[in-house]
Amino acid sequence: MSPETGQIVEKVRELLNAFERTGPSSDVRTRVLALVPAFDSVRDLGKSLLPDGLTMSARDRLLAYFRMYPQQVLREKELAIVAGISEWARRVRELRVQYGWKIVTGVTANQMADVGDFSPLDGLAGELGSNDYMLVDPAQDRDSAYRWNIANQIRRGPEGGQSKILKYLRANVGSAVTGEELSYVAQSSEWARRVRELRTEEGWPISTKMSGNPSLPVGVYVLEVDRQAPAHDRHISDAVRRHAMQRDGYACRNCGWSHGLWNSSDPRFLELHHKKHHADGGSNELENLVTLCNVCHDQLHKRGENG
Numbered sequence: 001m002s003p004e005t006g007q008i009v010e011k012v013r014e015l016l017n018a019f020e021r022t023g024p025s026s027d028v029r030t031r032v033l034a035l036v037p038a039f040d041s042v043r044d045l046g047k048s049l050l051p052d053g054l055t056m057s058a059r060d061r062l063l064a065y066f067r068m069y070p071q072q073v074l075r076e077k078e079l080a081i082v083a084g085i086s087e088w089a090r091r092v093r094e095l096r097v098q099y100g101w102k103i104v105t106g107v108t109a110n111q112m113a114d115v116g117d118f119s120p121l122d123g124l125a126g127e128l129g130s131n132d133y134m135l136v137d138p139a140q141d142r143d144s145a146y147r148w149n150i151a152n153q154i155r156r157g158p159e160g161g162q163s164k165i166l167k168y169l170r171a172n173v174g175s176a177v178t179g180e181e182l183s184y185v186a187q188s189s190e191w192a193r194r195v196r197e198l199r200t201e202e203g204w205p206i207s208t209k210m211s212g213n214p215s216l217p218v219g220v221y222v223l224e225v226d227r228q229a230p231a232h233d234r235h236i237s238d239a240v241r242r243h244a245m246q247r248d249g250y251a252c253r254n255c256g257w258s259h260g261l262w263n264s265s266d267p268r269f270l271e272l273h274h275k276k277h278h279a280d281g282g283s284n285e286l287e288n289l290v291t292l293c294n295v296c297h298d299q300l301h302k303r304g305e306n307g
């Protein structure tokens, strides 16, 4: 315990003693007023737990705490203690939308989990209550102010939620966006389902940790390239997609490319190819699918082979 924390603990004890001395026979307001200083000091106690916590702003304390425990479920009460203010949730929102920290709330995580885009294997989805929070990626997104403007423009547009989601992803090709952002843009509790449909039915290469790119943090989506899969390669369910890629070790079966080799000068991604052309009766079953990088996949189709 730091000397500061020790001093505050002493002070809280004294203030609680003073409160006790008001006695049960005192009137209620006297007792309430006697409790105020103890209440304030307990808040200071919470602030003092972080290094330099007493001299930081509430927002900076929250950020420091999130960064100490990335990818861990943080409960609302502990955040209230660290923040030391009652308006702490607003500060978390600022960190998220204005400062670009990838913080997801339990509400969006559970909406992702409902459609299989938040790993139950991580043991987090069910654990993340609607008022809990998690910093999914310890890196700050420097473009967040720009993205925030785009999100607001798209959100105000006349289209439906799914078109808004697609528009937003296409404005952020190759970068991770959080479920929070997509939920905000779509203005619909069904947003996670709409994202999944864009992937499984419309053929947009939208990866999550659970679907297509295990190297991503949980809670984020990446539109890998601004291109829809050829119509015949669409309509593959997430479960089959996941199994096929797992079976192939998340690597191209032709050249061996995997996400670990990703670099910006050659931004590849993995997709599934039908060995027997869908139009020729090839099925969407596991046995008929093979994982290829988009480069090998394009070459294969240019050579005019089936599928």
Ligand SMILES: [Zn+2]
Pocket: 252, 253, 254, 255, 256, 257, 292, 293, 294, 295, 296, 297
């Ligand atoms: Zn390849």
Ligand SMILES: [Zn+2]
Pocket: 233, 272, 273, 274, 297, 301, 307
């Ligand atoms: Zn193909």
